[in-house]
Amino acid sequence: GYKNGDMNVYGATGEVKGPSTYSDLDVLFEGHKLVHSYRAHQLSRDPPPLFAGGFKPGDRLYYSGCAVLGYDASGKHSFKLSFGERGEVVGQGDAATEVSMIFTGPGQTNRQFSLLPAELSWEEPSGGEPCSSRSRLRGVLAARKERQERAGASGADAKPTARQQAEAEAAAQRLLAAEEAAKAPREAGPLSRKAAKKKEFRARMKGGRPAKGEAETAVAPAAQLPADESDSSASATEEEGGEEELANAQASRTAADERTRHALTERLERQARESAANLAREVAAREAE
Structure with a gap:
């Protein structure tokens, strides 16, 4: 326009x-x-010819894809294309496999978007936004990647638009966040009675002192244990030592996972800020032209 x-x-x-x-x-x-x-x-x-999906100018269609987020030229104000909004076909999209749609009206974005036919519907969509499904997000990312690869093969100067980059970045962030949430270990509950006894026994064996609340006892000269009892005692001690090593290893892994999640969160936030700033600069440059 x-x-x-x-x-x-x-x-x-x-x-x-x-x-x-x-x-x-x-x-x-x-x-x-x-x-x-x-x-x-x-x-x-x-x-x-008709557009991708067999659509033609003037067709009124509903948006049935994941929400699209973006920023205006200033980079301060965001806009959103929401699931279920109805718009009008106005042309071919940024790629031959896409359709250009404009969404105008009360409560709508009043902006033009380049969308895949799979994200459009003749009937008002139901069932809620599909972005709660990680498989749906993977499909969106795969489609965007395939389109960009085709554009790169058709010409060295072909590059994805700023809106496509922002879309892919937002979808990638949602996918990563969902996958990290699924990988996060459940919060450990209180120790069982058996585990508490094992922990107390390991502490006494390690420190050579009685547990809290127990009286000091005189130590008699150690008597020679029968062979079978001696072997059983050694096996029990080795088992307890193995459990302690396992617990320490688990604690180390948990700490490493926490550091990884923290680093990932910081990286996603930084990428989101950089993406918004780049989008604002590109839009401002286009308007200046």
Whole structure:
């Protein structure tokens, strides 16, 4: 769209007014207030083909995908395309496999988005936003990656748009957060009676002192134990030592997991801030052009 309110619509008809100073041709399209400049490859004498998914300009569709978050040119104010919003098809998307949709109306974003056909529906979607499913998030990320790889193969200068980068970043953050939450160990409950006794026994064996509340006892000269009892005692001591090593190893792993989660959280927050700042700069640069 243009600042005066004119909006380019895929398949619209117009009249060539002459060569353009800034591009190839100046054209006045139906519904436009002003003449605008276009490249020759953007124009056609024949009606253009339908978009991905078989959609055409003017189709009214519902958004059934994950919420899309973004920021305006200032980088201070966010906007959101929500599950269930209804919009209108206005053109081909940023890639041949996408559709350009505009969502206008009370309570809507009043912005244009490039979306996959799988994220659009003729009927009002039900059942709630699908982003609670980690498999759905994986599908979104895979589709974005595949599209970017195709764009890279078609031309060295082909790059994903700022909106696509922000979408992929937000989806990746949600996926990582969900996976980390699933991996987080459950909070340990109180020790059982048997575990408490084992802990008390290990403390006494290690320190050579009685547990709290027990009286000091005189130590008699050790008598020679029968072979079977001696072996049983040694086995019990080795078993207790093995349990202690296992407990120490578990504690070390828990501490390492906690440090990893903390580092991951900091990295995601930093990436989110950088993504928002980059998006704001790119939008501002485009508007300046």
